[in-house]
Amino acid sequence: MPSNLEQALQFVEEHQRASLELLNRFLAIPSISTDPEHRNDIDRAAQWVKELIGSLGADDAAVYSTGGMPAVCGSITTAGPAAPTVLVYGHYDVQPVDPVGLWDSDPFTGRIDDDLLFARGASDMKGQIIAVTAAVEAAQNCGGLPVNVRFFFEGEEEIGSPALEPFIRSHRDILQADFCLNPDAGMVAPDRPSICYALRGLAYYELCIKGPAMDLHSGMFGGAVHNPAQVLCDLISGMHDSRGRVTLPGFYDRVRELSADEKAELARLEMDEAYYLKQTGAPALRGEEGFTPSEQIGGRPTLEVNGLLAGFTGTGSKTVLPAEAMAKISMRLVPDQNPKEIRAQLESYLESRTPPTVSWSLDEFASGPPVLSPRDSAGNQAFADALEAVWGTKPVFKREGGSVPVATYLSELLGMPSVLTGFGLPDDHAHSPNERLHLPTWYRGMKAVTRFFYNLG
Amino acid sequence: MPSNLEQALQFVEEHQRASLELLNRFLAIPSISTDPEHRNDIDRAAQWVKELIGSLGADDAAVYSTGGMPAVCGSITTAGPAAPTVLVYGHYDVQPVDPVGLWDSDPFTGRIDDDLLFARGASDMKGQIIAVTAAVEAAQNCGGLPVNVRFFFEGEEEIGSPALEPFIRSHRDILQADFCLNPDAGMVAPDRPSICYALRGLAYYELCIKGPAMDLHSGMFGGAVHNPAQVLCDLISGMHDSRGRVTLPGFYDRVRELSADEKAELARLEMDEAYYLKQTGAPALRGEEGFTPSEQIGGRPTLEVNGLLAGFTGTGSKTVLPAEAMAKISMRLVPDQNPKEIRAQLESYLESRTPPTVSWSLDEFASGPPVLSPRDSAGNQAFADALEAVWGTKPVFKREGGSVPVATYLSELLGMPSVLTGFGLPDDHAHSPNERLHLPTWYRGMKAVTRFFYNLG
Numbered sequence: 001m002p003s004n005l006e007q008a009l010q011f012v013e014e015h016q017r018a019s020l021e022l023l024n025r026f027l028a029i030p031s032i033s034t035d036p037e038h039r040n041d042i043d044r045a046a047q048w049v050k051e052l053i054g055s056l057g058a059d060d061a062a063v064y065s066t067g068g069m070p071a072v073c074g075s076i077t078t079a080g081p082a083a084p085t086v087l088v089y090g091h092y093d094v095q096p097v098d099p100v101g102l103w104d105s106d107p108f109t110g111r112i113d114d115d116l117l118f119a120r121g122a123s124d125m126k127g128q129i130i131a132v133t134a135a136v137e138a139a140q141n142c143g144g145l146p147v148n149v150r151f152f153f154e155g156e157e158e159i160g161s162p163a164l165e166p167f168i169r170s171h172r173d174i175l176q177a178d179f180c181l182n183p184d185a186g187m188v189a190p191d192r193p194s195i196c197y198a199l200r201g202l203a204y205y206e207l208c209i210k211g212p213a214m215d216l217h218s219g220m221f222g223g224a225v226h227n228p229a230q231v232l233c234d235l236i237s238g239m240h241d242s243r244g245r246v247t248l249p250g251f252y253d254r255v256r257e258l259s260a261d262e263k264a265e266l267a268r269l270e271m272d273e274a275y276y277l278k279q280t281g282a283p284a285l286r287g288e289e290g291f292t293p294s295e296q297i298g299g300r301p302t303l304e305v306n307g308l309l310a311g312f313t314g315t316g317s318k319t320v321l322p323a324e325a326m327a328k329i330s331m332r333l334v335p336d337q338n339p340k341e342i343r344a345q346l347e348s349y350l351e352s353r354t355p356p357t358v359s360w361s362l363d364e365f366a367s368g369p370p371v372l373s374p375r376d377s378a379g380n381q382a383f384a385d386a387l388e389a390v391w392g393t394k395p396v397f398k399r400e401g402g403s404v405p406v407a408t409y410l411s412e413l414l415g416m417p418s419v420l421t422g423f424g425l426p427d428d429h430a431h432s433p434n435e436r437l438h439l440p441t442w443y444r445g446m447k448a449v450t451r452f453f454y455n456l457g
Numbered sequence: 458m459p460s461n462l463e464q465a466l467q468f469v470e471e472h473q474r475a476s477l478e479l480l481n482r483f484l485a486i487p488s489i490s491t492d493p494e495h496r497n498d499i500d501r502a503a504q505w506v507k508e509l510i511g512s513l514g515a516d517d518a519a520v521y522s523t524g525g526m527p528a529v530c531g532s533i534t535t536a537g538p539a540a541p542t543v544l545v546y547g548h549y550d551v552q553p554v555d556p557v558g559l560w561d562s563d564p565f566t567g568r569i570d571d572d573l574l575f576a577r578g579a580s581d582m583k584g585q586i587i588a589v590t591a592a593v594e595a596a597q598n599c600g601g602l603p604v605n606v607r608f609f610f611e612g613e614e615e616i617g618s619p620a621l622e623p624f625i626r627s628h629r630d631i632l633q634a635d636f637c638l639n640p641d642a643g644m645v646a647p648d649r650p651s652i653c654y655a656l657r658g659l660a661y662y663e664l665c666i667k668g669p670a671m672d673l674h675s676g677m678f679g680g681a682v683h684n685p686a687q688v689l690c691d692l693i694s695g696m697h698d699s700r701g702r703v704t705l706p707g708f709y710d711r712v713r714e715l716s717a718d719e720k721a722e723l724a725r726l727e728m729d730e731a732y733y734l735k736q737t738g739a740p741a742l743r744g745e746e747g748f749t750p751s752e753q754i755g756g757r758p759t760l761e762v763n764g765l766l767a768g769f770t771g772t773g774s775k776t777v778l779p780a781e782a783m784a785k786i787s788m789r790l791v792p793d794q795n796p797k798e799i800r801a802q803l804e805s806y807l808e809s810r811t812p813p814t815v816s817w818s819l820d821e822f823a824s825g826p827p828v829l830s831p832r833d834s835a836g837n838q839a840f841a842d843a844l845e846a847v848w849g850t851k852p853v854f855k856r857e858g859g860s861v862p863v864a865t866y867l868s869e870l871l872g873m874p875s876v877l878t879g880f881g882l883p884d885d886h887a888h889s890p891n892e893r894l895h896l897p898t899w900y901r902g903m904k905a906v907t908r909f910f911y912n913l914g
Contacts, residue, residue, distance in 0.1 A: 229764075319763060
C-alpha cells in the first residue's frame with residue numbers, strides 16, 4: 001500500500017487540471033493594490049483566499065482589517081502540538097497592468113501557450129499560493145497534513161507593505177510558527193531550484209549639508225565661501241577607499257565572512273561578470289576588491305548614493321553657489337551588522353570629516369537588519385531535500401542583495417526564520433506586460449511542497 | 458575768466474534741479490524688459506533716450522532693432538579726429554517691481570526723502586545715464602564737448618543681454634571708440650569712489666556621468682555596479698586639492714599673479730573675513746590658501762559646483778542605483794586664463810580620472826574670457842583723477858568676481874577697454890523694493906564725469 005506521501009504526490013498529479021482552473025479563477029480578480037479603483041477587487045480577492053483556505057480545513061479562516069489592505073489568516077493544526085508548525089506566507093495583490101497595450105491577451109484571463117500560462121499574478125504570486133494550497137489539499141485528502149499550518153496572506157506587498165509591521169506586532173498569536181515558508185523568492189532557472197538563506201539589511205539616510213544662509217552669486221562670492229555641494233562630494237567621495245571598501249569607522253567589524261563553502265555555493269549560481277554586464281548594460285563592473293559580483297551583492301555590505309540634489313538643475317546655466325546640498329545614501333548590511341551601529345558610524349564619520357564651513361544633518365528613512373536563515377535549519381533542510389527529490393539535483397543556496405520586508409519583520413519581531421524559495425523564474429516578466437508562469441516548473445513545485453510537509457512531519 | 462571746465466562744473470551745479478526733473482520723467486516709464494506687457498514701455502524708453510541724446514547734439518541718434526529689445530545709438534564727434542572718443546554705455550531697461558506691496562511709494566513716481574530719491578531704476582541705472590548726459594549737456598553749453606562721444610544704450614541688460622553680442626558684431630562702425638565709459642558698476646561707499654579694472658571670465662559646463670543602461674535596484678545590483686553618482690562625487694572631489702586649489706592640469710599656468718600693489722589696493726576695500734561672514738551667513742570661510750577673501754574673489758580663479766542631480770530626490774526613499782548623474786560646474790577665470798584652454802584642461806582631467814565603469818559628456822553653456830582694463834590706461838587714469846578731484850580722496854581700484862557681458866564683448870570683439878565705475882551704492886536696493894539713489898553722490902558723479910571729459914580733452 002502506498003504511503004501517505006506517495007498518495008499525496010499522486011493526488012497532486014491527478015489534480016493538475018483542477019489546480020490550473022483554480023488558479024485561473026484567482027487570476028480573474030484584478031487585485032491591483034496600488035490603484036484605488038481596484039479596492040473592491042482587493043476585498044474580493046481577500047474573501048476568495050479566505051474561502052480557499054477554509055475549504056482546506058482552516059476553520060478559523062478570516063479576513064483581518066489592517067491600516068491598509070486586509071490580511072487573511074487561518075490555521076490547520078490537526079497534526080497536533082508535537083508536530084512542527086509552518087507559517088505559509090503569500091500576497092494576493094498584484095502589480096498594475098500598464099501599459100496594457102503591450103499585453104498579447106487580457107491580463108486577467110489566463111491564456112495557455114505551450115508550457116506557459118499568461119496573466120498578471122500568474123508568477124508573482126497567485127501561482128505560488130496555489131502551488132502551496134494544492135500541496136495542502138493533497139495532504140488533507142491523503143491522511144491529513146503531517147504538520148500544522150498557519151496561513152498569512154497580505155494584500156499590499158506590491159505597494160511596500162505599509163501595514164505589515166504593525167499587523168505582525170499585534171497578531172503574534174495567530175502567526176506563531178517554527179518557521180515561515182515564503183514562496184515569493186523564485187528560483188534561478190527551470191533546472192535549478194534554489195533557496196535564499198540570507199538577505200541584506202538596509203539603513204537609508206538623507207544627508208543635508210548647509211553652508212551660507214542663502215544661495216549666493218557664484219561670481220560675487222565664489223572663491224571665499226566653501227560650496228556645500230563641493231563639501232557633499234568630498235564627504236561622499238571619502239566614504240569609499242581605492243579598493244572599493246566603505247570607510248565608515250568599524251563598518252566591517254561585524255561582517256560575517258563568507259565561508260569557502262558559501263563562496264562555492266554562490267559560484268554555482270553562474271551569475272558572473274558577463275551575466276551582470278549583460279543585465280545592467282554597464283560598461284564595466286566595479287565593487288569591493290577580492291570578491292566576485294555574486295559575493296559582492298549577496299555577501300558584502302555596500303554604501304550607495306541613491307540621490308543627489310543641489311543648486312540649479314534645470315536646463316541651461318545659473319551662476320549660483322548653493323546654500324545647501326542633499327544626498328540620499330543607503331547602506332546594504334550583511335550579517336551581523338546592526339543598523340543602529342551603522343548610523344553611529346556614519347555620524348562619527350561626518351563628525352570627524354565635515355569642515356567647519358558647513359553644518360550637516362541626517363534624516364533616517366529605513367533601519368532594517370540583515371536576515372540570515374541558516375542553511376542547515378530544519379525548514380531549509382526539509383525544503384532542500386524536497387527540491388532535490390523532485391528535481392534530481394541539489395538546490396542552490398543563494399544570498400540576495402535586496403531585502404524582503406516580511407522576512408525581516410518575522411525575524412525581528414517573532415524570531416522566526418523563513419524558507420525563501422518559490423517556483424517563479426527570472427524571465428517570468430513579473431511586474432511587466434505578459435507576465436507568465438512556467439507550468440512544468442509549477443507542477444514540480446506542488447510536489448516539492450508536498451514532500452516538504454512530509455519531510456517535516 | 459573761468460575755464461570751460463569751471464563753467465561746465467558751474468552749469469552742472471546750477472542745473473541739478475533740472476537734471477532731477479529729467480530723471481523723474483525717465484523713471485516714469487516702466488521699461489521692465491522681462492515683462493512682455495511692458496514691451497511698449499521699452500519702446501517708449503528707447504524713443505525717450507534717442508530724443509535726449511538728440512537734444513544734446515547727437516544728430517544721428519536712432520533706435521536700432523535687434524533680435525531683442527531695441528538699442529539706441531548716436532554720436533557727437535565735434536571734438537574732431539585728434540580728440541579721443543568715448544563710448545558711453547548704459548541700459549534703459551529696469552528690473553520688475555514685484556513684490557510691489559513692499560514698496561513705500563509708487564515705483565514709477567520719483568519720491569524724495571531727505572537725500573534719497575526712491576524709484577525703480579533710480580540707481581540701476583537711469584540715474585547713472587542722466588549723470589553722464591548732464592555732464593555732456595554742461596560741456597555742450599560751455600564751449601562744446603572736448604572729446605568725441607558715442608552713445609550706446611541697450612534695453613535688455615536685466616534679462617541677460619541676449620541680443621548684445623550680435624549687435625556689437627554687426628555695428629562696429631557706430632560703436633568704435635578708444636574706450637567705453639560704463640557707469641553701471643557702482644562704487645563701494647559714499648566717501649569711497651571706485652573703478653573696477655578686472656572682471657573674472659566664466660566657463661560653464663554640464664557634466665554627465667552615465668553608467669548602467671537603466672536605473673537599477675540598489676539591493677539587487679549594489680556592490681557590483683559602480684554607482685555614477687559616486688563616480689561624479691569622486692571626480693568633483695578630486696577637482697580641488699587640500700589647499701583649496703583647482704587640480705585641472707595647467708589651470709594656474711596663465712594666472713597673472715596679483716602684485717603687492719594690487720593686494721594693497723584690494724585691502725583698502727576693507728572687505729575682510731568678517732565682512733564676508735556677515736554678508737553670507739556662512740559658519741566659516743574657506744578658499745584658496747594664502748589669499749584674503751577679496752583676493753580670492755577678485756584675483757584668483759575658482760571652480761564651483763552650481764548644481765547636482767542624480768537618482769531619486771523626492772520626499773522619502775527609493776532604493777535606486779541611478780543610471781546617470783549630472784553636475785553643473787563653472788570656472789571663474791582671471792587674466793590671462795583662456796576658456797578654450799580651460800575646457801581642454803577639464804576634458805584632460807576627465808579623460809585621465811574617469812574610471813572605465815562609466816562614460817562622461819560635457820555640454821558648454823558659457824565660455825567668456827576675463828577682462829582686464831589696466832589701471833594706468835588713459836580712460837581709467839582720467840576717471841581716477843576726476844574722482845579724486847571731486848571726492849578729495851584717491852578712488853579704489855578694485856577687481857570683481859563676476860562678469861559684465863558688455864565689457865567682455867567690447868574687449869573681445871572690438872578690443873575696447875572699459876572704465877567700469879558709477880555712482881550707485883551697495884545699499885541702493887537695486888533689484889529690490891524701494892530702490893533708491895543717494896542724491897549727493899549723484900550730483901558729485903555728474904561733476905566727476907564732467908571733469909573726466911576735460912581730463913581727456
